[in-house]
Amino acid sequence: MSESDDKVLKERIINLRESRNLSQTDLAKMVDMSNSTLNKIEAGTRKISSSELKKFAIAFNVSSDYLLGNTDNMEKKKYYDLSDKEKNDIAIQAERLMEGIESGHNLNFYGEPATKEQKDRILIAVKTAMEMNKMEAKRKFTPKKYRD
Known part of the structure; x- marks a missing residue:
């Protein structure tokens, strides 16, 4: 680690x-x-070992990368957090789902034909998102004199 890295850490x-x-x-007890x-660590006169770094991260409940x-x-980062690749894959799948919903046929869910329940959930999710977008637009574009 460079001197500036040590400074950030301390x-x-x-x-x-x-x-x-x-x-x-x-x-120190923790x-x-x-x-x-x-x-000495806080004064910058002693370096931190990797095992000590791990203990600090656990004590503060932060990542070592943050420290x-x-x-x-x-x-x-939690084990269930999505990677960028997973988010991109989901976005592509969502686009395909929307295309299937719009065309009314060939609606697949991860390679398998969607069940009635899955289609209903997707439609609910889309409807909810559209309602949220509509409310946001109304808040944003309704003139002040017409607001509550």
């Missing part, structure tokens, strides 16, 4: 500790290290 540890109203003693070791400054997203 700043994030300090900011997270302070934002959670933890003393150095409290945090990550199983001595107060003097944590003090290292590789992302500004504090949330840990």
Whole structure:
């Protein structure tokens, strides 16, 4: 890690500790290290091992990437979060579903003909999305004198 990476790491540890109203003693106990070791880390005079980095990430419930400054997203990626490829695949599938709904035939759901229940759910979802879009448009474009 470069000096600037070390600086980001120590700043994030300090900011997270302070934002959670933890003393150095409290945090040191949480990550199983001595107060003097944590003090050196926060002062920037001691580097952090990968196992210590993992302990800090667990203690603060953030990703190691956040601590290292590789992302500004504090949330840990969860196992059920969708990858960009999955999101793209879903978007393509949604387009195909809409084409099937519009044409009235050949509606497939992941390669299998859609059941009546699946078609009904899709139509409900589309209707709900359209209603939400309509309400948003009304909020956005209705002149103030006609608003409640």
